Amino acid sequence: MVGEELEPITNGAVLIEGERIVAAGPDAEVPGRDNAASLDLGNSTLMPGLIDAHMHTFGVDSTKLGTLATEHLSYRAGRALTELKEMLHAGFTGARCLGSTIGPQVRRLIEEGFSDGPDLKAAGAFISSTSGTWDSNGMPLAMARAGGELADGPDGLRRAVRERVRDGADFIKLGLSKGGVHDRYHAWGDDPLAQVPCLSLEEVRAAVDEAHRNGLKVSAHAIGEAAVRLALDGGINIIEHGYGITEDTRRQLVSEGKIVVTTLSQIHFHRAAYESFRYPEWEREVYERHWKFMVRDFKLGLEAGVRFALGTDLIGAPTHPLKEAAMEFVLAVELGMAPADALRAGTIVAAEVLGVHKNVGSIEMGKKANLVAVAGDPLKEIASLRHPELVMKDGRLIRSSEG
Numbered sequence: 391m392v393g394e395e396l397e398p399i400t401n402g403a404v405l406i407e408g409e410r411i412v413a414a415g416p417d418a419e420v421p422g423r424d425n426a427a428s429l430d431l432g433n434s435t436l437m438p439g440l441i442d443a444h445m446h447t448f449g450v451d452s453t454k455l456g457t458l459a460t461e462h463l464s465y466r467a468g469r470a471l472t473e474l475k476e477m478l479h480a481g482f483t484g485a486r487c488l489g490s491t492i493g494p495q496v497r498r499l500i501e502e503g504f505s506d507g508p509d510l511k512a513a514g515a516f517i518s519s520t521s522g523t524w525d526s527n528g529m530p531l532a533m534a535r536a537g538g539e540l541a542d543g544p545d546g547l548r549r550a551v552r553e554r555v556r557d558g559a560d561f562i563k564l565g566l567s568k569g570g571v572h573d574r575y576h577a578w579g580d581d582p583l584a585q586v587p588c589l590s591l592e593e594v595r596a597a598v599d600e601a602h603r604n605g606l607k608v609s610a611h612a613i614g615e616a617a618v619r620l621a622l623d624g625g626i627n628i629i630e631h632g633y634g635i636t637e638d639t640r641r642q643l644v645s646e647g648k649i650v651v652t653t654l655s656q657i658h659f660h661r662a663a664y665e666s667f668r669y670p671e672w673e674r675e676v677y678e679r680h681w682k683f684m685v686r687d688f689k690l691g692l693e694a695g696v697r698f699a700l701g702t703d704l705i706g707a708p709t710h711p712l713k714e715a716a717m718e719f720v721l722a723v724e725l726g727m728a729p730a731d732a733l734r735a736g737t738i739v740a741a742e743v744l745g746v747h748k749n750v751g752s753i754e755m756g757k758k759a760n761l762v763a764v765a766g767d768p769l770k771e772i773a774s775l776r777h778p779e780l781v782m783k784d785g786r787l788i789r790s791s792e793g
């Protein structure tokens with residue numbers, strides 16, 4: 391599949407020199423192959439490497455997220471790198487970490503070649519208001535403040551953005567919504583239609599202004615009408631989750647061409663784990679409510695023409711292993727996205743979210759040779775993406791079914 395439209399061609403060939411693609415197209419039109427080593431992929435389909443536009447390099451047990459505040463950073467980094475290597479082997483040559491204190495250093499370890507993994511873009515630590523999205527009231531306030539994620543007031547938000555810049559963040563992640571005061575599932579809220587916006591417009595604008603001055607884009611965790619409106623009014627670049635909204639707001643997302651990142655896998659893998667991990671009844675009810683509106687708004691968004699990028703919101707094993715990220719493609723197609731659109735949403739559109747679409751995300755001359763090959767035709771059998779036969783990153787063969 392060549393070009394940004396992922397145009398399918400049969401009997402295609404790709405010529406790679408070093409880490410770059412130097413030619414791609416129909417076999418007969420690709421020149422200079424005489425001295426090149428070749429790899430015959432038979433009936434497989436060669437695609438751009440997959441990109442997850444929303445995940446987390448937490449590096450802790452996904453069923454014990456409370457340990458994020460206390461676990462040793464070295465342990466977390468080791469664990470995250472192991473999962474990232476698995477993710478690369480599963481076909482993901484790019485990923486965007488939407489909040490984790492260790493994200494920028496994990497990215498550095500991969501960049502410097504100490505570990506194999508997707509090319510990462512990292513937000514660094516979340517930015518949340520006091521009592522906001524990621525401020526758990528199960529923890530004494532002094533301890534929560536020591537975590538460095540809390541920021542209040544326009545000046546506080548500016549300072550938080552500067553701290554992320556100092557930490558090497560590639561973009562900024564703000565929390566715009568939460569559940570109510572007595573809500574049991576604080577971060578996502580018990581009810582997607584009863585969310586509380588947790589930053590003021592002035593605070594959002596201050597953070598966006600500071601980030602943009604530093605050349606960084608801003609992503610917002612935004613569920614429910616008020617939070618998505620706040621994101622639009624505040625100049626947020628990318629909207630994460632983005633469901634539980636009205637038709638008016640959906641129309642505005644479309645007219646502004648705003649990208650919404652899907653995160654279907656997050657709830658899907660919770661639902662798949664209800665029994666084996668003994669989720670309490672109240673928590674299952676919360677996820678069921680979120681799933682209902684996530685699915686509703688995904689379908690309405692497809693009809694309305696919302697620009698979706700595929701992101702999983704996977705957080706790690708055992709319930710949300712990063713190596714299962716291709717499930718997002720399967721879920722998107724099951725829920726009505728055209729397979730060709732899903733492939734673009736998880737390659738070139740996701741690359742745009744990461745800010746790397748000029749360099750990766752499609753098979754084109756001059757772009758990096760980040761490639762996967764899957765059996766048969768993924769447009770007919772999207773699940774084939776879950777078991778790639780070949781993965782290449784920067785022109786280097788990561789795995790192939792031949793060994």
Ligand SMILES: [Zn+2]
Pocket residue numbers: 444445446488703
């Ligand atoms: Zn997330």
